[in-house]
Amino acid sequence: MTIRIGVIGTGVMGAGHASMLASQIAGCEVVAVADADEARAKVVAGKVGAARVFSDGKALIGDTGVDAVVVASPDPTHHPLVMECLRQVKPVLCEKPLGTNSTECREIVETEMRSGRRLVQVGFMRRFDPGYEAVKAALTEERHGLPLFLHCIHRNAVAASYTTSEAIILNTAVHEIDAARFLLGEEFVSATVRGTRATRSAPSRTPQFLLLETASGVLVDIEAFVDAQYGYDVRAELVCEKGAMSLAQTHAVRTWSSGTVGNSLYADWMGRFDDAYRRELQAWVQSIRSWKAVGASAWDGYVSTRTAELCLEAYRSRQTVTIDIEERPAFYA
Numbered sequence: 001m002t003i004r005i006g007v008i009g010t011g012v013m014g015a016g017h018a019s020m021l022a023s024q025i026a027g028c029e030v031v032a033v034a035d036a037d038e039a040r041a042k043v044v045a046g047k048v049g050a051a052r053v054f055s056d057g058k059a060l061i062g063d064t065g066v067d068a069v070v071v072a073s074p075d076p077t078h079h080p081l082v083m084e085c086l087r088q089v090k091p092v093l094c095e096k097p098l099g100t101n102s103t104e105c106r107e108i109v110e111t112e113m114r115s116g117r118r119l120v121q122v123g124f125m126r127r128f129d130p131g132y133e134a135v136k137a138a139l140t141e142e143r144h145g146l147p148l149f150l151h152c153i154h155r156n157a158v159a160a161s162y163t164t165s166e167a168i169i170l171n172t173a174v175h176e177i178d179a180a181r182f183l184l185g186e187e188f189v190s191a192t193v194r195g196t197r198a199t200r201s202a203p204s205r206t207p208q209f210l211l212l213e214t215a216s217g218v219l220v221d222i223e224a225f226v227d228a229q230y231g232y233d234v235r236a237e238l239v240c241e242k243g244a245m246s247l248a249q250t251h252a253v254r255t256w257s258s259g260t261v262g263n264s265l266y267a268d269w270m271g272r273f274d275d276a277y278r279r280e281l282q283a284w285v286q287s288i289r290s291w292k293a294v295g296a297s298a299w300d301g302y303v304s305t306r307t308a309e310l311c312l313e314a315y316r317s318r319q320t321v322t323i324d325i326e327e328r329p330a331f332y333a
């Protein structure tokens with residue numbers, strides 16, 4: 001059975017997902033594309049061979065020829081579109097964040113639980129990155145003993161001019177929040193957050209430094225800096241009792257020139273996590289066929305946003321904030 005997919009949103013992420021689904025993912029076809037900018041949707045639909053184009057995401061979800069939906073439209077549309085997918089009982093892969101706040105995410109969780117079926121996957125693609133997967137496997141087997149520190153770096157070359165200090169926590173550092181939960185398999189209990197001074201290339205926002213503690217006492221630090229100018233750079237090093245593991249950097253090219261040797265960097269996440277996106281999409285399509293959910297759940301979407309919100313509180317108050325996440329419902333075990 002070929003899964004007929006509708007893609008909502010044709011910006012960088014939506015266009016990327018549509019093209020990957022159409023050309024590299026087995027067991028599916030892209031049959032419909034939606035974007036408020038219908039002309040842009042038409043261009044993407046033409047490239048991926050989708051016959052139907054919509055300017056309204058909800059109309060795409062209601063199309064009887066669409067079996068499953070990718071939501072990659074602007075963040076404020078995620079909650080209403082995912083709620084509509086739940087109403088229409090259609091599996092949905094929603095880009096992060098699941099909602100603009102934890103109340104919206106919680107409503108999705110409650111509605112999905114009432115439906116009795118796991119229909120929502122959140123696009124935290126790092127869970128499908130071979131590097132993060134290898135670190136998780138080593139941790140699960142306790143190959144290097146128990147974890148003590150997780151050092152994370154998340155640098156973007158440039159951010160959109162409207163990006164705020166708050167968005168650096170809610171939209172950028174939230175990746176590390178989810179990745180740390182995925183690796184360590186536990187929740188955070190406290191957060192302290194500070195901004196540095198602003199940089200001269202982006203005076204309206206400050207790079208962020210987050211220090212979080214998990215329930216078992218692992219310390220996780222996150223540098224989130226979206227104006228690093230030189231390229232996209234994501235790193236993580238996990239220090240355990242008798243060994244340490246660091247994500248191998250994946251590089252496009254190594255260059256010898258002018259007396260130096262160096263690796264080129266990807267410009268953004270689309271290149272660095274290309275493999276992770278492909279594996280995420282393939283796993284999602286397979287999960288629809290087998291009705292066995294994979295990846296980050298709606299619960300993970302809720303917890304990551306709730307944790308990021310509390311980090312925001314810690315940033316604003318300059319106080320250490322307690323994080324008290326409710327027990328995970330058995331539905332998401």
Ligand code: ISE
Binds near residue numbers: 156171172175226269
């Ligand atoms: C963006 O939305 C992403 O999801 C990227 O992975 C991240 O690096 C970037 O900072 C976000 O704005």
